[in-house]
Amino acid sequence: MGLLKSLEENYPLIDFIFQKFCESRGILTVEDFLIHDLNALISFAWSQPNSLRLKQGIDQLLSIVDNLHRPWLNGVELLKDVQQHKQTLSLAYGGIDPFLHVALREGFVTELVGPSSSGKTQVCLQAAASVAKGYADRVVFIDSGNSFYAPRIANLVNQASFSASEQANNEALQIVMKNILCYPVFDIFSLFDVLHQLELKLKNQMFSVRLLIVDSFSSLIIPLLGGSGPYGHALMISAGNLLKKIAQEYNVRVLVTNHMVAGEGGSAKPALGESWKSIPHARLLLSRDRESNTCTISVIKHPSMAAGNQWKFRICDS
Template sequence: MAPLKSLEREYPLIDSIFQNFCASHGIFTVEDFLIHDLYLLAALAEQNNNSGKLKQGITQVFSIIDNQCRPWLNGLELLNDVEQNKHVLSTGCERIDAFLQGGLREGHLTELVGPSSSGKTQVCLQAASNVARKYSGRVMYFVSGNSFSSKRIVEFVRQMSDPANNQANSTLQQVMKCIICHSIFDIFRLLDVLHQLKHSLRSQMDCQVRMLIIDSISSLVSPVLGGSGAHGHALMATAGFLLKELAHENNLAVVVTNHMVAGEGGVSKPALGESWKNIPHVRLLLSQDHVTNISSMSILKHPYLVCFFACMAVWLSLKCLLISE
């Protein structure tokens, strides 16, 4: 759901007065309305000098929610959508593709979680390179640090290309043009960019966007999770559900990375906590043996690959990822 401020231009009732009233009660996004005591909010609006306008604003927000609700679909319609529109995109690494029965699925939010230097960024860079090369698809690549490496993209493209191909240079140029990189440093900027992307995807005219990568989601969300308030968790949930909506409605393969933090007894666990772990469709755990410099992958969660894989702790050597993050 959108931040209230982003709705002001299109909906004049959601002006600064309405936003300030909502902010004073911990409401910053449309989603916040869904978890707030609305009867209490209406009562508080009654006590305000601008009560009439505030109640009209509340009604306007509910109208926005109603308009954004998707029609109900039966099982057959959902199955047809999956079979016709939700494809599997190769990552460019044969072992990862074999492990995931084809690669990364469109319509899914896939999370790569692991400690530093476990190969998360390398998987993202290789997948971006392959999608741009093999499918001629545009890749939106959002970075929160300095993780994007154009030189690494060049290496991946050259590894995947036929040395005898005289069109190698033009292929490389096309790949580089198809990968659109943005630097994003906080959750608020991320939400703004995702909403802009949502609107622009409705009128795709040339190269279709096939993949969205955020490296890393945890570095953007973690700073707002401190304290006992629910605001940070609401922002995290907003970002998560917006990513899933983008994936489903536009048939995108969305990939995010997440780091590890210390848990009970010093055992490492994925960052962002219990509230986040149920948001991604797929969770993949990466680790690396620093002696052999070989990364491994296991499944924490996957809707199509039964839990047998995770329960058996199936590990896959990723020899194609020889350079650490």
């Protein structure tokens, strides 16, 4: 959706006057509009000289948002969609391959939760390298904490390359690096900007994306929660729904990482609270034994797997 200005050409009521009216209330984007108090906005519109046209603009903007919702589908249509379009990944690397093959499904937002140094970024990098090597589609890596490390990707590709030819191995590395698009973001608004740009490119079929990674989603949201009240939560849910929309409408696999916080009795729990729980289709917990360097991924929630299912593997940091 993006900036209100981008709607002006196709929707005459969202004109310069309406945009200035919204701007006076701090509304510059559709997301701003969605999290604003609608009743207060309408009351303010009625107090203006051109109140009727402003009210019509509000109604049109609501209609635009409503039309973006996908129609309801029956069970037969949903099953057909899964069988024809929603595929799992067949990846090139051992270790986490069973996890990636089962968990990263087209149309899914998969959340990987774990404490600090549990290996979340390593899993993301390995997934990115594997998908970029095995498919012609791109991987989009949204990096919120300078976690993307190109030499690590090169190391993974070299480990998985079995050709005796150095030239062939270099060509494989070039393909992987070309297929991974890395976007550094440091706040939620930059994330929205990247996601809207990505959605526009997918909609216009400018390129295809097989895997979208956000590492780490929680680090972008946490600064807005707590003192910001409902504003931060609204942005979190809006961003989560946008990720789900991209996943579902363009058959993209989405992997986001989240960290742990202290819960009741001192036990650790996923960050972002109860309102976030319904956003990911799958929630997976990553833990790591530092002595053996063995990682364990456990299912917290998954549509087709029982809670408690586990995979064990090792990740080399070098």
